[in-house]
Amino acid sequence: MEVQLSAITGPNPNSDVIDCFEPATRAVLGQVRVDSENDVKEVVARARKAQSEWKHSSFAQRRKVLENILDYILEHSDEICEMVARDAGKTRENALLGEVLPACEKIRWTVKNGERYLRDEKVSSGFMLHKNARIEYHPRGVIGGIIPWNYPFQNMMMPVVPALFAGNAVVLKPSEWVAWSSQQFVKIFHDALKAAGAPIDLIQIVQGFGATGNALVRSVDGIIYIGSCGNGRRVIEASAERIIPVTMELGGKDAFIVCEDANIDQALYAAITGTFLNSGQNCIASERILVHDKIYKQFESLATETVNAFQQSNPLGGARPDMGAMNTPIQLALVEKLVNDSIAAGARLVTGGKRVLTEQGEYYAPTILADVDPSMPIMQEETFGPVLVLCRFHSDDEAVEIANSTPFGLSNSVFSGSKARANSIARRVESGMCSINELGGMTYFVGDLPFGGVKQSGFGRIGGRDGLRSLCHAKAVLDERIRLPFAFSMLPNNPNSYETASAAIRTVYSRKAGDKFSGLKDLMRLRRSKSKDS
Structure with a gap:
C-alpha cells in the first residue's frame, strides 16, 4: 500500500532514496540513492581533476567521443526509447523523434562545426596596425546541468554535447522524476569516453532533490538550468554567491x-x-x-x-x-x-x-x-x-x-x-x-540557431555558435605583427601631451575633411615645436 501511495504522490524529498515508478502503469522501476552535499563535492572534485587533463585534448579526440556516443545511440535506439517510455510515460514514437533524433542532430552539427567556432578567431586590431588581435575560447571548467523530467534522454544530451566539446567536464542533476532512466543513460557517456581514451569522470550524475541541486550550484564553474521560473530564481540566487555564469531556459507560453x-x-x-x-x-x-x-x-x-x-x-x-x-x-x-x-x-x-x-x-x-x-x-x-x-x-x-x-x-x-x-x-x-x-x-x-527565450522565459542561449561559446571564457589577445622598439605609452606627460592627443583623435575620427585637415596641421605644428625644443 505504501508503494502504491508513493507512485501516486511522487518521491519523498525527506528520504535517502528515490522511489521510481512508471507513470503509465505505476509499476515499480526501482530505487536510486540520493547524493548528499558531500557526495556532490566529491563528484565535482573528480570531474575537476578529469577536466584538467581534458582541456588540453585535441578537437579530433573530442569529435571521437561524440562519434562514439552517436554510434551507441544508433545501435541502441530501441532500448533508449523503451527506457524513456517507461520512465516518462510518452509514446515510443515521441521518444524516437523527440529525444533520439535531436540528440543525433546535435552531435552531427557539433562534430561538423564545433572546431570552427572554438578555434582562435582573428579580429581587427583597429588603429594598432603593428599588432595582431585574436579571441581565444577556453573551457570554463566543470559545468553543472540541472535538467527537468519531460525529455529525460535529450535533456541530458543538451548540455553534455557542447560542454564536452568545448573542453569542459559536466555534472548532471536530473529531475527526481526520471532518476531511473538517467542512471542508465550516463553509462552511454562513460563507454564512449573509455573507447576514446578519455577519463570517465568527465561526465557524472548526482541524484536527489532540491538540496542536491543546491550543492551542485555551489560547487561548479557554470550552470545550465532547464526548468520552472521559481526554481530558476533559486539557482540564480545560489550562483550569485560565487558569481558563476548561468544559462536559464525557463517556461514558455x-x-x-x-x-x-x-x-x-x-x-x-x-x-x-x-x-x-x-x-x-x-x-x-x-x-x-x-x-x-x-x-x-x-x-x-x-x-x-x-x-x-x-x-x-x-x-x-x-x-x-x-x-x-x-x-x-x-x-x-x-x-x-x-x-x-x-x-x-x-x-x-x-x-x-x-x-x-x-x-x-x-x-x-x-x-x-x-x-x-x-x-x-x-x-x-x-x-x-x-x-x-x-x-x-x-x-x-x-x-x-x-x-x-x-x-x-x-x-x-x-x-x-x-x-x-x-x-x-x-x-x-x-x-x-x-x-x-x-x-x-x-x-x-x-x-x-541558438535556443532560448526572453522575459521570464530566461536568458543565455543553448545550441549553435552562441551556445557553444557560452561554455567558454572568451580571452582577448593582442600579439605582435611588427616588432617596434616602444610600446603604447601615456606616461610621463609632457607640456604638449594633451594637445597632441586631441589633434590625433580629430585627425582619425572627424567625419568632415576640413576637421581632419585641421587636426593634421596641429599635429605637424606640435611636432615642429617639439623638434625646436629638443
Whole structure:
C-alpha cells in the first residue's frame, strides 16, 4: 500500500532514496540513492581533476567521443526509447523523434562545426596596425546541468554535447522524476569516453532533490538550468554567491498565430503536434492557438474531429497510441486545475477536460478549450499539458497584442499565405525564437540557431555558435605583427601631451575633411615645436 501511495504522490524529498515508478502503469522501476552535499563535492572534485587533463585534448579526440556516443545511440535506439517510455510515460514514437533524433542532430552539427567556432578567431586590431588581435575560447571548467523530467534522454544530451566539446567536464542533476532512466543513460557517456581514451569522470550524475541541486550550484564553474521560473530564481540566487555564469531556459507560453489566409490544414496539424506531443509537456508547446475570426469556427471543427480520434493508452501496452501518460501526478493536478479554473471563468469545453484511465496511471484526456480570452488563467500561466486553447483575433495588431500579453517569451509560430505579413507579425512578437508556417519548436532542429527565450522565459542561449561559446571564457589577445622598439605609452606627460592627443583623435575620427585637415596641421605644428625644443 505504501508503494502504491508513493507512485501516486511522487518521491519523498525527506528520504535517502528515490522511489521510481512508471507513470503509465505505476509499476515499480526501482530505487536510486540520493547524493548528499558531500557526495556532490566529491563528484565535482573528480570531474575537476578529469577536466584538467581534458582541456588540453585535441578537437579530433573530442569529435571521437561524440562519434562514439552517436554510434551507441544508433545501435541502441530501441532500448533508449523503451527506457524513456517507461520512465516518462510518452509514446515510443515521441521518444524516437523527440529525444533520439535531436540528440543525433546535435552531435552531427557539433562534430561538423564545433572546431570552427572554438578555434582562435582573428579580429581587427583597429588603429594598432603593428599588432595582431585574436579571441581565444577556453573551457570554463566543470559545468553543472540541472535538467527537468519531460525529455529525460535529450535533456541530458543538451548540455553534455557542447560542454564536452568545448573542453569542459559536466555534472548532471536530473529531475527526481526520471532518476531511473538517467542512471542508465550516463553509462552511454562513460563507454564512449573509455573507447576514446578519455577519463570517465568527465561526465557524472548526482541524484536527489532540491538540496542536491543546491550543492551542485555551489560547487561548479557554470550552470545550465532547464526548468520552472521559481526554481530558476533559486539557482540564480545560489550562483550569485560565487558569481558563476548561468544559462536559464525557463517556461514558455508560446503563441501560435493562424491568419485567415493561412493553409488551414498545414496550420492545423502543426498546432495539433505543438499542443499534444508528449502530452503537451514541452517548454516550446503551442499553448495559445490564436485564430483569425474568419476561419475560427472551421479551425475549431477540424481540430475537434482530429483530437476526438486520438488513441490514448500505455505506450508499451501493445497498441500504438497517439498519447501516453503525463509524467508526474503533480503536473496532472496543475493542468486539471488550470482547465477547471478557465472553464469557471467562461471558457467553453469542447472535448476532454478530465482524467482518464485513472486505475492505470497518470492520464489526462486530450482537451480543447474554445472562446478563451487573454485574461483567463490558462492564457497567462504555463499549462505544460495536453490542452489546445483557442482564442479569436480580428487583426494582426490584436494578435500581436495577445501574443505579448504574458510574462513569457520563448517561441512562437505564425501561419499566413503572405510571407511579408507573417514576418511582420513575427518581428513584433516578443520571443527568443519563431517559425514561419512551421511549428515554433522546430528551430531546435536547426543546429546553427541558438535556443532560448526572453522575459521570464530566461536568458543565455543553448545550441549553435552562441551556445557553444557560452561554455567558454572568451580571452582577448593582442600579439605582435611588427616588432617596434616602444610600446603604447601615456606616461610621463609632457607640456604638449594633451594637445597632441586631441589633434590625433580629430585627425582619425572627424567625419568632415576640413576637421581632419585641421587636426593634421596641429599635429605637424606640435611636432615642429617639439623638434625646436629638443
